[in-house]
Amino acid sequence: MFPASQIELPTGRSPRAICPALGRESLCRRDGRLKSAGSSPPVASKNVSDSGSEGRLVGVRVPRWGARAGASLVLLTMALAVVALLAALLGPRVVLGEDTWRYVLYTLSVLLSAAACLCRAAATPLERPAWALLGAGLLTWGLGNVYSLVWLRHLDTYPVLSWGDALWLAWYPLVGAALVLLLRSRISAVPRNLWFDGVVVGCATGAVYAVVVIGAYLPDDAASVRGVDLVAAFSYPAGDIVLLAMVTSVLAVHGWRLHGGWGWLVAGLAGSALIDGAYLSANASDRVLFGAWPLVAAALARAAWKAVRRVEQVEVTGWRMFAAPACCALVVLGVLLHAASGDSNPVALVLVTVSYLALMARVGLLFADVRRVQARLEAARAAADHLSRTDPLTGAANRRAFGEAFDGVRRDENCAGILLVDIDHFKQINDRYGHEAGDAVIVAVIGRMAAAVRRDDVVGRWGGEEFCVLLDAVPDAEVLGQVAEKVRTAVCGEPVPLPDGSAIDVTVSVGAVLLDHVTTLDFAISTADEQLYAAKRGGRNQVRATAL
Known part of the structure; x- marks a missing residue:
């Protein structure tokens, strides 16, 4: 059992933590967090996962009368359920229909459970319609028992249909609607x-x-x-x-895992259906019936005042x-x-x-x-x-892709050429216009180079302001030089627009090498680099080519 100050509410906190009259702690809601008035750190909202971690807690104040009344009703219902269970197990065996005192205990437990659910609905607006419906269902159940106790139990034969049946059958749609509302509000x-x-x-x-x-x-x-x-x-x-x-x-x-009050609620409702089935099939004695039904009522009363975490996403x-x-x-x-x-x-x-x-x-x-x-x-x-x-800035091939393309060309045993291209005075462009302008120049140079060669040729960024072009099926060094010159002319043919709306002239130096069938990529790049720096030393904005 539990004292009144520890009855858990659907906020995930006890009344002591929410109602100042029930304890020293009080909670206030600020910026979506529950903060304690004491020295304890704030408790932030979290998500519920399939692992059963802490869930989102919604701060709702519960009046003092609601917390105390709910605790009292739950305790009374549980105590009465224990008494009814002991009476069913230890009391004398009585023919079903002549055990009025046990029927009274059972009816009182159902009515107390209804009061606990209705008190829960009246105390806080959180899930109020669902608990009002469940409380109404329990109330019709209990009133049906009262009608049976007062008007029917003295009869030799029960009528086929009576007002008691109407009250008992009202339990099913009311509790079904309550279950749907709770499911929608909690998941x-x-x-x-x-x-x-x-x-x-x-x-x-x-x-x-x-x-x-x-x-x-x-x-x-x-x-x-x-x-x-x-x-x-x-x-x-x-x-x-x-x-x-x-x-x-x-x-x-729920992914076969119940959190908080769901366990009590599922146990109560499932127990209700199973006990009814045992009664209808005449497979249960009076001891089982009048000892189990009050336990169902106690479970439902406990579910009304048990903390339930909101599940954001169910994962199984x-x-x-x-x-x-x-x-x-x-x-x-x-x-x-x-x-x-x-x-x-x-x-x-x-x-x-x-x-x-x-x-x-x-x-x-x-x-x-x-x-x-x-x-x-x-x-x-x-x-x-x-x-x-690919290069993240330009979308062109990077060194890895260029190496794979080179290996493919070598397997075909075609004569190939490599161009190594470097932007002239690129550091000055960065220093004067900024790195954003430098990036714009790099992207523009890649685009113009790609437009100057065939679609099957590979244009990539080797690093920084250096670019490489892999030319497939190049017959001789003269054709290689012509393509290299075409690339240089395409880059410096017109100014490159910058992000600020201005435009600058850009030139490049090109080192070209015609490959034989046994040259490795490292040696080809090293040779092309020598030709590139020869072009730089010769005055920039020019092409130097050689054959291996």
């Missing part, structure tokens, strides 16, 4: 595959419930039963099937990705084998059919996701490969 994003897992698991669970409960509950001569009687008989198991399917879907959507990895579909496939197979043995259940067959179709859609979605991931990996690999072979 920001759910992957598509988890929604399919929810449908698969929910329908498979409902099918098992239908096989176990409906077959034992519905009369054998259902065809001769009046329609209203059949509807009345089928309403409760149908509601339990839907509720149990929704609860298991919540588990699947490892075995959890395949556990649910694999188990549900076995369930589908088992239900089909059960039907093949001669004990056919139409409801179970419909549910396993839906589960199977959703499972097939889930598998198709899995293959689509795998293909999408493969495409992204291939695109990322291609982009990385492109970046590793």
Whole structure:
């Protein structure tokens, strides 16, 4: 048990931390953070991942009366549940229908649980509609018990339909709507595959419930039963099937990990459906029924005042990705084998059919996701490969790409030529106009060089203001010199525009070398570099060429 000052609220803090009257600490919201009035450091918001780390906490003030009333109601509900459980286990065995005092304990626990949920809705606007609906559902459940206790339990035979049935059946739509609202408010994003897992698991669970409960509950001569009687008989198991399917879907959507109050809520709702199933199929004694129902009420009351972290993105990895579909496939197979043995259940067959179709859609979605991931990996690999072979400023080939192109030319055993080009007085351009202007000059020079040679020739940046050109299928040194001169003329033919709107004249010096079939790239570059500096020493803005 826990004292009133430690009842956890949906803000992720206890009332002591939020209400100054319940403790020395107080929280205020500033700049999206929860800051303590004491000396403790601020607590920043975080995201929830599949690893169960801390989640985003929303600062909401809870009135003193709300915190105290909620704590009291939860404690009373739990205490009454313990008393009811002990009475069911240790008390004398009584024929079902004559155990009024146990029925009263059970009804009081449900009404107290309803009060706890409604108090939670009244105390804070956070998730108010959901808890108001859940509290209303528990209230109709408890009022149905009161009606049965006052007006029905003294009758020899129960009527087929009564106001008590209307109150009890109202529980299902109210709690279903509450569950949907809570799911929407507590999870920001759910992957598509988890929604399919929810449908698969929910329908498979409902099918098992239908096989176990409906077959034992519905009369054998259902065809001769009046329609209203059949509807009345089928309403409760149908509601339990839907509720149990929704609860298991919540588990699947959460990636099979529950945080905070979700565990209490799922346990309470699932327990409600399972206990109803045991009651409807007449497989549970009075001890089980009146000892378990108050525990369900206590779990729901605790869920209303238990901290819940907001999940920003649900991620499921490892075995959890395949556990649910694999188990549900076995369930589908088992239900089909059960039907093949001669004990056919139409409801179970419909549910396993839906589960199977959703499972097939889930598998198709899995293959689509795998293909999408493969495409992204291939695109990322291609982009990385492109970046590793290109100069980031100009987009031209870098040394690695130039070396690979050189190796390809050598394998073809064609005569090739290399041009090594250097911008004249580039340092002065940088010093006078700035590095941005220098970058613009480099980009312009690369573009003009590429326009002056063939499309199959490789133009690259060797480093700094030095560039290289690999010319394939060059017949002789004369043609090599003509191409080198064409490149030089293309660069200095007109001024280069700068980012500030001005333009400057740019010239280049070119060193050219005609290669033989055995020359290595390092030796070819070294020879071209000698010719380049010969052009520099000769006055710049000229071409020097040689053959190996």
